[in-house]
Amino acid sequence: MTSIRFKLFIFLILVTFSNSAQNVNECGSPFKNCNLGKPGMINVHIVPHTHDDAGWLKTVDQYYYGANTGQQLASVQYVLDTVINELEKDPTKRFVYVEMAFMSRWWKEQDEKMKQLVRVLVNEGRLEFVIGAWVMEDEATPYYNDMIDQQTLGLNFILKEFGKCARPRTAWQIDPFGHSREQGSLFAQFGFDSLFLGRIDYQDSDYRTETKSREMIWQSSANLGEAGRIFTGILPNGYNPPPGFCFDIYCDDDPIMDDEDLDDYNVDEKIKKFLDYTHKQATWYKTKNLIMTMGSDFQYSNAHMWYKNLDKLIHYINKQQENGSDVNIFYSTPACYMYSLNKENVTWPLKYDDFFPYAHRPHAFWTGYFTSRSALKDYVRKTNNYLQIVRQLATFAGLSDDETKNSINLLEKEMGILQHHDAVSGTERQHVANDYSKRLARGINKCLNVIYKAFDHLTSKLFSLNNEPIFMCPLMNISQCIEIEGFERFSLIMYNPLPREVTTWVRLPVIDSNYIVYDFESEDKVQTQISEVYNETKLIPxxxxxxxxxxxxxxxxxxxxxxxxxxxxxxxxxxIIQKSENLNLNNEHLELNFDQNGNLINIKNKHSSVSTPLKQFYCIYESMPGNNSESKFQASGAYVFRPMKNSCMPLEVREYRVQNGPLFDEIHQVYNEWISQTIRLYKGEKNAEFEWQVGPIDVDDKIGKEIVIKFDSDLKSNSLFYTDSNGREILKRKRDYRPTWILNQTESIAGNYYPINTRIFVRDEPGRINRNNALRQLTLVTDRSHGGSSINDGSIEVMLHRRMLNDDALGVSEPLNEKGSDGKGLIIKGNIKVLFDTVENSAALHRELSHQVNNKPLLIFTRLDKNEELKKLSSWTAVKENLPLNLHLLTLMKDYDQESEITNSFLVRLEHFYEKEEDKELSQPVSVDLREYFSKSFNIVGVEELALGANMKVEELNERLKWYSDSELDNLILKHENNEKNKIKRQDSNDNPFLFTLYPMQIRTFRLWYL
Ligand SMILES: [Zn+2]
Incomplete structure (x- = not known):
């Protein structure tokens, strides 16, 4: 007994106080093997790389093996095979690799000898991991929870297989079609020193070339100070080699032919071309260090071809130094290039906004993919909700068997793949989209067993002893739950993944209207209301x-x-359904008024006594057809949104039906044969729900169409509107304007579209109206990512669904024409929640509501309905109380690789989900005692704080390279912030090692040990 206690005591001391004792420098400088070139010369870092999409024209599996060559010749396995072979032969050679989804597969197939060799190459900096996430994720459409998860998955694969010294230092988002500010901020929090981008808007790019500002410091969080800024560089030529120097089997450029006796001798010509290009590129950048990306999509499957020519290039170019050339070229990596920039004694321009939207020429704004494959986007978002629940239940139930671990890991990997920039973005071919959906379904089904086991563990084997299955109903959004359809009696088990009490509305599809519902715990009969499943839903094939x-x-x-x-x-x-003639939807908070034809015309917030005329309707953009040969012939497609006209065709309500009841009022409106919606106002709720159904989009007239939902108010928004960045911070948008360069607007609709991951709003801008009036805000909270804008003052539009007959010639070579199971066109349903209140009240409403939309309770069905164990389950909770109103439990998952003999551990991420000055109270810092908070479920004995990726201690973030901005003022502000931070640190480390304080938009990651 004494010895165990002693051990524990030591352990406690170790885990709570070991953080600073650990030598974080045991790897030595991560740049120790870098070639930094020759002083005074133009030093060209040649970076051999491959860009391996985790699905696009082929499925991710087909890309790995190289199958389905009819679609595309591409095969990742040979890339890794042949590159390793080349690297082994010559220690000067370098290669960078990105996608751990592919690396981990290849790794699994290697023997110990090969693994050892690769570890050596990684250790010596010859093979460098960049990003090291599961995939190179899209930035416009993923939700931040998914982004953090897939980066964490990749980083921990690297940690486990290659050790802590292999940690990537550079992020490398070379193909995504625009860049979100949250992405930059997350990379900083993961500990990256820099970020390189391949695609930015052509006007932005020209401006930056002119002003030598292609490399900058990106303050990518408005709340986190230095912790949310990252050095960011725009690569010179996308991610491709300089023109004429592509030496892959997929390229047309001539190899270097250096036998002077042969007719085709081309060394002189190649040298001239390369030196000319180098000198041109040197005028674009601030220092004499240049980077050249040598590689492209799926290249290096015959690595010898590339390296043999690069060897010759390096040899002949550097030989010119004997003739006075100032160009020095050598194999390098992004981290080494970044380090050489860091060593220069220069300051950098600052950027505060994001890189959306992206256009590569005047009529090609890549704003269509914000909405493309809206159903897949919904599926990804819902699966995140489910994954977090599965992890939480497995943790609270203490499941540590291999099957649980593997099931969760499978779902994590599939979700990782879905974040790829041709997956959730909707820019893949149809057969690949089908494969992605199948992957999610497979992961979800596998994890149902984890839920089953968790419930069994929380009771005395309730389900397994009774030999009773549990059911999920994944198609409740189309009012279908065939799993329980024939049952006369059944039970519904709900689990709430949010760390606070929430009110939700259960909507259960049933055949008849005669059901009674009892609260299992109190045994009270629950008040219910039925609503009709409308014909439009019933007809979904x-x-x-x-x-x-x-x-x-x-x-x-x-x-x-x-x-x-x-x-x-x-x-x-x-x-029974109470039909009503009353054309108002009403509750304690809101009143919605309609005209006699059933069109919404006004909204009023009774509490805040504010109102606005609010015309809400659907509107159709006809998609531009075209052969894409020139910018003016650009077609709307999977990536690009290009409407034919600068306005959409509005639709009015054709038919409607109103229903009033004790729990909610609703109006069902039909706009045409394929657009309908139900507006619902639940009693006590501060939002009105707009359930939309769009499809099959009619293309019989041979014209593609893109459908938006529109809200026109009289708010004085003064050209401004606001959209979220991956579900976190809010960015201010201004029509026909970019904060960092003078925009020549060439598409008045598509050029004003921005990604919406969770919300968009307009508000009365101060100064435009009577000071005595409260400023009003109209906010839409969405259930998935969309594109959206405010094309006129007071107006918001959100694109819901799109169907085209042309391809936009950006590679996918297939029109975005989702046909659905009957081949007539896919029907999509979704849900937008509308908030209308004062500006002052709105942040608290949309912040909380968005978390509720994205973290809905799990619904599980069982035939068991009388059982003492079930009764026990009905009152089970993992915690005693709510977390504070501004804290979100972003992650709670078992830490399978960390279990020790005497304790177990789990990972927790807490997030302060308010921005500075957004809300009087909720924007304040908040503290939580983790040991106390989880004390109902765990006897917590140790805590350590980690960086966001849970792959290193939080202190290691201090190792990030320092960059200095052009602005003296900015440097002063940073200094001040650092002083404040040190004060906070001292507060944090008071007597209670489990007490932590979070500041606006801060995410803190912890490993907790329990007995
Ligand atoms: Zn790509």
């Missing part, structure tokens, strides 16, 4: 259900807790 109604009730969910309901069919009608 993928739907296979006899349900005629949705049975609806209000459910209050405990934080991280379970709630159970028993549902029973009765003989008498319990609930």
């Amino acid at each position: 993928e739907r296979n259900s006899k349900a005629n109604y949705d049975l609806v009730w209000k459910s209050v969910q405990r934080p991280l807790g379970i709630k159970l309901y028993s549902v029973q069919k009765t003989s008498r009608k319990e609930s």
